[in-house]
Amino acid sequence: MRRVFAPELLYEDGGFQTGRAVVCENGRIAAVVEANLEPHALRLVGRAMLPGLVNAHSHSFQRVFRGETEQRRAGRDDFWSWREAMYRAAGRLSAADLYRVARLAFLEMALAGITTVGEFHYIHGPDENPNRIALEIVCAARSVGIRICLLRVAYARAGFNRELHPVQRRFLEPSPERFLRHVEELRSQLDGEYSWAGVAPHSVRAVPLDYLREVSQWVEREKLPIHMHVAEQPRELEECRAEYGVTPIALLAREGILSSRFTAVHGIHLSAEEVQALAHAGASVCACPTTERNLGDGIVPAAELLGAGVRIALGSDSQAQIDLLEDARELEYHLRLKNLERGLIAPADLFRAATEWGAASLQVPPDAADFFTLDLRDPSIAGVPLESFVFSASKSAVADVIVGGEFVVRDRRHDLAGEIVDEFLAVDP
Ligand SMILES: [Zn+2]
Secondary structure, three states: OEEEEEEEEEEEOOEEEOOEEEEEEOOEEEEEEEHHHOOOOEEEEEEEEEEOEEEEEEOHHHHHHOOOOOOOOOOOOOHHHHHHHHHHHHHHOOHHHHHHHHHHHHHHHHHOOEEEEEEEEOOOOOOOOOOHHHHHHHHHHHHHOOEEEEEEEEOOOOOOOOOOOHHHHHHOOOOHHHHHHHHHHHHHOOOOOOEEEEEEEOEOOOOOHHHHHHHHHHHHHHOOOEEEEEOOOHHHHHHHHHHHOOOHHHHHHHOOOOOOOEEEEEOOOOOHHHHHHHHHHOOEEEEOHHHHHHHOOOOOOHHHHHHHOOEEEEOOEOOOOOOHHHHHHHHHHHHHHHHOOOOOOOHHHHHHHHOHHHHHHHOOOOOEOOEEEEEOOOOOOOOOOHHHHHHHOOHHHEEEEEEOOEEEEEOOEOOOHHHHHHHHHOOOO
């Protein structure tokens, strides 16, 4: 299948070019050529075409309680009190509900220009088939039309010397052997092009060290992406010090678990040595600024990480908002508020975080024909110098979304939007 797109402007090597056309064959980019060589190309008049956004960290089910935890409450409200509300949602949703909620989250992602999602998936039970829910989530992404890397989560305990929360039973994979067998089974059912698997030991808190070592050795052999929540909360660091005498990053570095396939999700509370350890290993950090500000987690030291050579991916995480360009500019804005200084990260690097560095973290096929377009007449960007579009483009400017050379969203419309929203609204809250 051959498709040729000739937008008014094409984003190439960090800038916008005119008179260019993208030739797609069998879902991959075959060539980028002068548009006048392709007289039958589809002209995208008034559109700038850019590489598809990659959402490297999502828990799709958390979309179901968006807005429910924003009222001021008695007592301290923080990540841990928010987690109680999240557990109520995780405990009550059936596999069919999880599918409907995931479809809505993925629809919202597609409409925001996201072409691949990394779903950090930890609700496995109770079900005869331990991959049933994972497969429902994959089907949800494919029905919407975006790619999905299903990061299957390993979860063995509540924490060091902590009793299990009843809802956490749905997350459990008590042994590495069982977990890896389930990952293998899942892998054999995915197509490898539009859906594939990675592994995600939940956190140092939830996966003991022996288990982690075994999963990490397997990942080294299989060359899959490995993602882990790391350094999101001060309490997590304290608990790790109490158990192992070091912080999570220091532990992972000492054990040789950090690698170019490793992504530390959050990476907020980092020392200078830990930043160097991530850089030395070639590991990535996945920042989730819209969630991190919503939960009061803290600020990712993005300029320091990039300065050391650590790639940053972005995730919508709790789905408090689904707007990856907002996550991209917040990397910079949070540092401005903290440092009382502007211009700390180049806009082109903010966009790399939303695209190529996220794609590397999830192992998206490098020549995947995935794009979104911006409507150059959208009020948010009309007349704006486009080199700083990351700061100005609101998601209302996203007009078309193309995955594997095919339209998923065209002129801001997704064919299944009405049905997906209706089914979501019928989920019993
Ligand atoms: Zn997360």
